[in-house]
Amino acid sequence: MKxxxxxxxxxxxxxxxxxxxxxxxxxxxxxxxxxxxxLPDVDLIVVPGGFSYGDYLRSGAMAxxxxxxxxxxxxxxxxxxxxxxxxxxxxxxxxxxLPGVLMRNAGxxxxxxxxxxxxxxxxxxxxxxYIEGQIIRIPIxxxxxxxxxxxxxxxxxxxxxxxxxRYCDAEGNVTAAANPNGSAHNIxxxxxxxRNVLGMMPHPERLxxxxxxxxxxxxxxxxxVEALADAA
Amino acid sequence: xxxxxxxxxAEHGLSPEEYERVLRIMxxxxxxxxxxxxxxxxSEHCSYKSSKVxxxxxxxxxxxxxxxxxxxxxxxxxxxxxxxVFKMESHNHPSFIEPYQGAATGVGGILRDVFxxxxxxxxxMNALRFGAPDHPKxxxxxxxxxxxxxxxxxxxxxxxxxxxxxxDPSYNGNILVNAMTVGVADADxxxxxxxxxxxxxxxxxxxxxxxxxxxxxxxxxxEFDDASEDKRPTVQVGDPFxxxxxxxxxxxxxxxxxxxxxxxxxxxxxxxxxxxxxxxGGVGIEFDLDRVPMRxxxxxxxEIMLSESxxxxxMVLKPGRExxxxxxFEKWELDFAIIGRVTDTNRLVLKWHGETVCDIPVPPLVAxxxxxxxxxxxxxxxxxxxxxxxxxxxxxxxLDALRTLMADPDLCSRRWVWxxxxxxxxxxTVQRPGGDAAVVRVHGTKRGLAITTDCTPRYxxxxxxxxxxxxxxxxxxxxxxxxxxxxxxxxNMNFGNPERPEIMGQFAGCIEGMAEAxxxxxxPVVSGNVSxxxxxxGAGILPTPAIGGVGLIDDIGTDMASPGFAAEGETILAIxxxxxxxxxxxxxxAIGGRDEGAPPSVDLAAERRNGDLVRTxxxxxxxxxxxxxxxxxxxxxxxxxxxxxxxxAEIDAPDGPAPLLARxxxxxxxxxxxxxxxxxxxxx
Numbered sequence: 001m002k003x004x005x006x007x008x009x010x011x012x013x014x015x016x017x018x019x020x021x022x023x024x025x026x027x028x029x030x031x032x033x034x035x036x037x038x039l040p041d042v043d044l045i046v047v048p049g050g051f052s053y054g055d056y057l058r059s060g061a062m063a064x065x066x067x068x069x070x071x072x073x074x075x076x077x078x079x080x081x082x083x084x085x086x087x088x089x090x091x092x093x094x095x096x097x098l099p100g101v102l103m104r105n106a107g108x109x110x111x112x113x114x115x116x117x118x119x120x121x122x123x124x125x126x127x128x129x130y131i132e133g134q135i136i137r138i139p140i141x142x143x144x145x146x147x148x149x150x151x152x153x154x155x156x157x158x159x160x161x162x163x164x165x166r167y168c169d170a171e172g173n174v175t176a177a178a179n180p181n182g183s184a185h186n187i188x189x190x191x192x193x194x195r196n197v198l199g200m201m202p203h204p205e206r207l208x209x210x211x212x213x214x215x216x217x218x219x220x221x222x223x224x225v226e227a228l229a230d231a232a
Numbered sequence: 233x234x235x236x237x238x239x240x241x242a243e244h245g246l247s248p249e250e251y252e253r254v255l256r257i258m259x260x261x262x263x264x265x266x267x268x269x270x271x272x273x274x275s276e277h278c279s280y281k282s283s284k285v286x287x288x289x290x291x292x293x294x295x296x297x298x299x300x301x302x303x304x305x306x307x308x309x310x311x312x313x314x315x316x317v318f319k320m321e322s323h324n325h326p327s328f329i330e331p332y333q334g335a336a337t338g339v340g341g342i343l344r345d346v347f348x349x350x351x352x353x354x355x356x357m358n359a360l361r362f363g364a365p366d367h368p369k370x371x372x373x374x375x376x377x378x379x380x381x382x383x384x385x386x387x388x389x390x391x392x393x394x395x396x397x398x399x400d401p402s403y404n405g406n407i408l409v410n411a412m413t414v415g416v417a418d419a420d421x422x423x424x425x426x427x428x429x430x431x432x433x434x435x436x437x438x439x440x441x442x443x444x445x446x447x448x449x450x451x452x453x454x455e456f457d458d459a460s461e462d463k464r465p466t467v468q469v470g471d472p473f474x475x476x477x478x479x480x481x482x483x484x485x486x487x488x489x490x491x492x493x494x495x496x497x498x499x500x501x502x503x504x505x506x507x508x509x510x511x512x513g514g515v516g517i518e519f520d521l522d523r524v525p526m527r528x529x530x531x532x533x534x535e536i537m538l539s540e541s542x543x544x545x546x547m548v549l550k551p552g553r554e555x556x557x558x559x560x561f562e563k564w565e566l567d568f569a570i571i572g573r574v575t576d577t578n579r580l581v582l583k584w585h586g587e588t589v590c591d592i593p594v595p596p597l598v599a600x601x602x603x604x605x606x607x608x609x610x611x612x613x614x615x616x617x618x619x620x621x622x623x624x625x626x627x628x629x630x631l632d633a634l635r636t637l638m639a640d641p642d643l644c645s646r647r648w649v650w651x652x653x654x655x656x657x658x659x660x661t662v663q664r665p666g667g668d669a670a671v672v673r674v675h676g677t678k679r680g681l682a683i684t685t686d687c688t689p690r691y692x693x694x695x696x697x698x699x700x701x702x703x704x705x706x707x708x709x710x711x712x713x714x715x716x717x718x719x720x721x722x723x724n725m726n727f728g729n730p731e732r733p734e735i736m737g738q739f740a741g742c743i744e745g746m747a748e749a750x751x752x753x754x755x756p757v758v759s760g761n762v763s764x765x766x767x768x769x770g771a772g773i774l775p776t777p778a779i780g781g782v783g784l785i786d787d788i789g790t791d792m793a794s795p796g797f798a799a800e801g802e803t804i805l806a807i808x809x810x811x812x813x814x815x816x817x818x819x820x821x822a823i824g825g826r827d828e829g830a831p832p833s834v835d836l837a838a839e840r841r842n843g844d845l846v847r848t849x850x851x852x853x854x855x856x857x858x859x860x861x862x863x864x865x866x867x868x869x870x871x872x873x874x875x876x877x878x879x880x881a882e883i884d885a886p887d888g889p890a891p892l893l894a895r896x897x898x899x900x901x902x903x904x905x906x907x908x909x910x911x912x913x914x915x916x
Contacts, residue, residue: 009565010473012389016659035563049657051387054473110382112654141386141654206656211673211788213664 001228003029003044006072008063013049013086013203020205021046024221034066043228044081045072047088049141049203059102059144060090069095081125081228082197086142089189089199098192098199099157100149105142106182112141114214115180117188117202118168121161124191126198129223135172136216138207140180140188145201147183147190154184164198165189236261244271250602257596265534265582265590270597272447272500272538273507276764279601282730283762286743290757291750296719297758298419304345304496305415306758307422308720310784314674315419316681317351320359320412320724320780322763326467327409328456331376335409336384336470340542342413343388344496347479348545350423350486351415354658355672356385358395358411359685359724359778363404365641370399373407380470381411382652387472388479391661392653393670395685399641402689405456405768410724410761412780414683416674423486425495425505427513427548427574432492434506434517434572435554437561438478438544441502442527444468445540455729456768474543474566481564482545490553497544503537505546506580511598513548516577521584525567533582533589548574608736614694614815617829619894622814626824630896633823634871637864637897640822662788666876667795668713668860669781673788680785680792682716688863689774691831694816696741700777701834703742704749705901707781709860712843713904715792715850716783721750723760723779728772730764738775746777752836753843755781793850795859797877802856803911804873804883806866808842808903812890818864819897832899839902846904854913861903867896869905 003021007014014031021029030040039045052063063069069091076082076097084092092098105111114137119130130136149157157163165188169178174186181201189200204217241251244267254262254270262270272278280287292300298315299307305319323338339356346353358381363370374397385392390413427434445468485491493513495505502524510517521533527541549557554570561568575581580597582590628636637643650665662680663671669684686706692699704721711718723746728735750756766773785791814820815829849855857877861869866886874881885895908914 010387010476012387012476012657016657019659050389051473051476054387054471054476056473109379110386110652110654112386112656113651139656141656143386203656206659209659211662212656212659213662 001025001044001225002042003046004032004039004042005029005046005048006032006034006068008034008052008066010052010054011048011050013205017046017048017085017205020208020221023208024218025225032068034063034068037067037071039068039071044083044224045075047082047084047091049086049088052087052091060087060094063091064094073097076197079194079196083126084199085203085205086201089201090144092197092199097197098190099153100147102144103146103148104144105146110143111180112139114139115202116168116170116178117165118172118174120163120166124164124195124198125224125227126220127164127223128227129219133172135168137214138202138204138217140202142201145181145183147187149184157190160193162191163187164191165200236267244268245275246271250274253600257593257600265537266592268534268538269503269590269592272503273597274601278500278504280762281602282604282606282764283725283739284603285605286740289743289747291747292756292758294754294756297756298422300758301760303424304348306720306722307349308758309419310674310679312677313419315417315422316414316782317346317349317417318412318414318722318780318782319345319759320410320722320778321345321761322724322726323409323411324406324726324763324766327377328407330467331373332380333467333469335377335380337468337542338409338411339381339384340470340472340475341498342411343390343475344498346413346415347482348423348494348496349417350421351417352483353390353413353415354660355414355670355683356390356392356411357683357685357780359687360395360397361403361408361776362399363407364401365399367404377409378649378652384470384472386654388476389657391655391657393655393661393672393683394665397646397649400689400774402774405771406766406773408726408776410778412685412722414681414782423491423494425493425509425512427493427509427515427517429492429548430515430574430576432548432551432574433554433570434574435547435549435557436524436544436569436571437547438566439471439474439541440525440527440567441536441539442541443531443535443539446535446538455765468540468542470542477564477566478543478545481561481566484560485557488556490549490557491547492550493548495546497546499540501538501540507594507597509546509548510580510594516575516579516581516594517572518575518581519572519583521582523569523571525569533584606730606736607733608740609733610737610741611696611734614830617815619812619814619890622820622824622829623891623893628823630867630893633819633893633897634867637818637822637868638871640818642818643864643868663714663794668710669716671714671785671788671792678787678789680788682711682714682783682785684710685778685780686710687776687778689776690816690827692742692775692777694831696738696775697745698831698833699775700742700745701749702831702901703777703779704746704753704755705834705839706862707779708753708755709843711781711783712847713793713858713860715847716785718753718755718781718783720756720758721779721781723757723777725760725762726766726773726776726778727764728767735772742775742777749834749836753840791851793855793858795873795876796857797873797879797907798856799909800879802907802909804870804881805906805908805911805914806886806903807846807906809900810866810886810888810895810898810903811900812888812894812898813900814894814898817897817899832901834901842902842904846906849906849914855906855908857907859905861905863899865897865899873905
């Protein structure tokens with residue numbers, strides 16, 4: 001599997017996801033500078049977490065207009081899997097690849113903690129190594145993770161089973177108390193219509209190794225490697 | 233030309249005697265720019281004029297110390313060709329005036345100190361002290377400081393892995409914000425600040441210079457009074473995004489051979505950075521101030537030299553490398569300007585619109601900076617308080633006392649604080665906040681850096697020597713409890729007005745105790761910072777020598793311990809002598825409402841013996857959980873282990889002649905609680 005991690009000014013989880021991809025794939029991802037519109041041919045594009053452009057103006061708003069993003073949108077539309085984590089999710093919504101917006105956390109504070117997520121669908125290259133309904137524990141670390149979309153969009157996301165992960169309690173119940181940031185429908189991650197673009201606020205790359213306290217993020221990267229091993 | 237009146241001299245914080253010295257060095261009356269430069273260089277904050285004589289008493293060397301105090305940060309060898317670079321620094325005065333920006337720029341400043349030396353920062357810590365929880369300003373200050381620290385560190389992508397938060401009414405008018413950064417560098421690629429090479433370009437990189445923070449160092453060198461709120465404009469505004477770009481650009485340039493010297497612009501901005509570089513290199517520097525990137529029009533040379541705008545660096549480059557360096561900084565969308573040259577004159581010369589507006593001989597500006605042996609008095613040692621006397625009139629069930637203590641503002645959970653810090657970014661945090669020491673893996677290896685900050689100001693005020701000793705010993709103990717070999721410390725000395733003999737007595741005592749403990753525990757001081765004048769209207773803070781300790785774990789898979797109980801059925805053991813010392817304990821304060829007596833004494837030989845034993849037990853795999861005993865004593869330590877492990881415990885109080893409550897809540901030093909599946913092996 002050939003993958004590329006897009007690096008913006010202010011990206012800061014680029015190295016973390018590089019390590020996770022390397023550990024699962026056994027090969028180095030390409031670290032691609034945002035200013036270079038010539039994105040090499042890859043099987044997977046990752047838009048990492050961080051504070052692109054300092055989150056100034058609005059999280060992800062400026063990065064969405066970087067030279068490379070036109071190419072990322074074109075590749076996504078051509079079917080290349082694109083994974084946006086945290087700030088990457090915000091960038092993908094700003095770039096129009098995913099619907100809705102990420103507003104400021106309902107508690108008005110930056111929040112870094114492990115959360116429980118319920119895996120809502122497994123028919124994607126990102127979630128194929130999980131079991132539907134599985135409860136996984138990985139961290140969030142954000143100030144703007146409060147997913148919002150109009151009712152019609154939310155109904156479509158529900159109806160088309162495009163919600164990949166929801167915040168839940170340790171038993172898998174989707175409750176208001178288990179929702180760390182006020183997201184509509186406890187949404188932690190969503191897919192595009194073609195199911196090849198995933199945006200999620202939690203960080204699977206941060207718990208993909210036992211030494212860090214958990215491995216529930218690892219199946220995402222292992223699954224991508226398996227699914228994309230034989231790709232072009 | 234401005235005539236320098238005695239009023240102008242006084243406004244610059246210089247005494248008449250100090251001004252006499254300026255006149256002698258300059259051979260006549262300085263102009264306003266020159267006076268401003270003397271003023272900031274000779275401020276307490278930059279010159280350490282009251283503390284220097286005492287700081288020399290601290291041990292600073294060990295075979296593993298690569299660079300001790302005097303550079304931007306301390307450097308120690310951590311093996312495998314790697315070095316650990318770290319320092320702690322205060323941002324107390326600005327954080328009280330404007331908590332968010334004050335704390336944020338404190339983090340920004342200490343991060344720059346570390347990456348200036350060629351290290352990638354890998355962890356932030358902080359030691360915070362606020363006034364009484366019910367004081368009307370405390371809530372606002374806590375909220376602002378915590379979000380400021382998070383706002384800066386989170387955006388930089390450096391994990392904030394721990395620290396301490398305490399409350400005491402003595403901090404009502406002077407909070408303490410001490411920020412620590414730990415970085416990792418190649419041991420043979422450390423960068424220093426001595427300028428060299430006559431004619432070489434002096435380069436300015438980073439943000440543009442504005443009017444913010446002018447005289448911040450002078451403000452930080454004075455007491456507060458009722459008009460201090462008016463000093464808000466002297467607080468700088470941070471831009472962590474620019475600092476992140478500056479970090480990446482500097483590290484990219486440092487991977488080449490272009491840099492001869494580099495220095496960040498912190499307190500006193502362009503002035504202190506250029507003076508330090510030229511003084512250390514034994515050369516002169518000439519600037520063309522017209523070339524300094526400026527944020528606004530109409531700035532004067534005085535303002536340019538004294539601005540404390542953030543996220544700026546000064547470098548001396550090898551000839552011919554300028555274009556390559558410029559390309560790197562332009563890629564990161566940062567300013568890059570050649571603003572001057574290294575000269576052979578030993579003078580700081582500033583040109584502005586073609587005219588010389590400042591010409592100061594650098595060696596006397598530095599070497600003849602005032603240095604005071606301020607009068608001091610040794611505080612009366614407090615009368616010791618027996619456990620029986622401490623417990624007079626107290627009748628409480630142990631578990632009720634435990635409930636009260638666990639809810640004490642100085643002991644309760646700090647989750648609300650550290651959840652606002654990204655403590656996991658960089659993917660190497662193997663011990664998260666909430667334990668004895670945080671542990672960050674050295675990237676790509678099995679090694680871990682254990683980091684802690686400690687100080688017990690209520691001990692220091694009662695007996696500064698014992699308090700200084702205890703602060704160092706507790707840091708050493710916390711690192712040990714994680715399984716680490718303690719290597720070195722950075723200190724942040726926070727005190728009141730040094731012109732008062734009793735305050736200098738506290739300073740002298742704390743230094744004496746720290747020096748003893750550092751020597752006995754092979755735990756040298758490699759960097760530090762002094763913050764004096766933490767007083768408002770004559771009321772000073774508790775003496776607070778915050779200690780930041782760093783230790784090394786060879787293999788985080790086999791040599792590391794954490795405080796949470798690991799398995800049901802294991803035996804809980806206390807290591808170290810429980811005598812039941814209640815003087816100055818949290819129990820006495822929280823249950824008895826008294827802050828009295830002598831603090832517990834630290835037996836440094838026992839400290840070392842117990843610590844070395846604990847480390848051996850951890851590494852041999854004989855113990856499964858480990859926690860040091862500190863505030864609140866034994867029962868609190870056990871309760872913390874139970875909470876961390878999600879399990880209960882049944883314990884017998886250690887035997888002894890002291891009353892039961894004293895044995896459970898006494899704060900005797902040098903103790904640990906460990907758990908073991910096979911207690912016989914531990915006792916052997």
